Amino acid sequence: MRQFVRHSLDRWxxxxxxxxxxxxxxxxxxxxLVQRRLEIRAKRRILRQPHRWGEKRWKRWELDLLGTAPDAxxxxxxxxxxNAVRVMRWRRHTASNSESV
Numbered sequence: 773m774r775q776f777v778r779h780s781l782d783r784w785x786x787x788x789x790x791x792x793x794x795x796x797x798x799x800x801x802x803x804x805l806v807q808r809r810l811e812i813r814a815k816r817r818i819l820r821q822p823h824r825w826g827e828k829r830w831k832r833w834e835l836d837l838l839g840t841a842p843d844a845x846x847x848x849x850x851x852x853x854x855n856a857v858r859v860m861r862w863r864r865h866t867a868s869n870s871e872s873v
Contacts, residue, residue, distance in 0.1 A: 828852075830860060839866035 838861045847854040
């Protein structure tokens with residue numbers, strides 16, 4: 773009986789040691805991946821690409837004018853396509869001003 777208990781304890785110690793070593797390896801690998809991701813983010817901040825839309829975002833005054841004049845007139849005033857004005861008006865659920873100029 774004594775030998776069985778000793779063998780079981782030795783086996784448990786080896787298993788626990790392997791588990792601890794595997795856990796440490798996984799943790800270090802995780803830290804390596806996190807460190808790599810942080811390095812990539814830092815590099816991208818330096819080499820950041822310009823914003824996709826830049827200064828072409830819709831201004832508050834442009835949004836307020838949607839639906840007050842025909843889409844073609846507003847498109848010419850805003851420097852946007854008529855379709856872009858129509859789509860933005862549709863997204864904001866604004867009624868169209870269909871009177872022709």
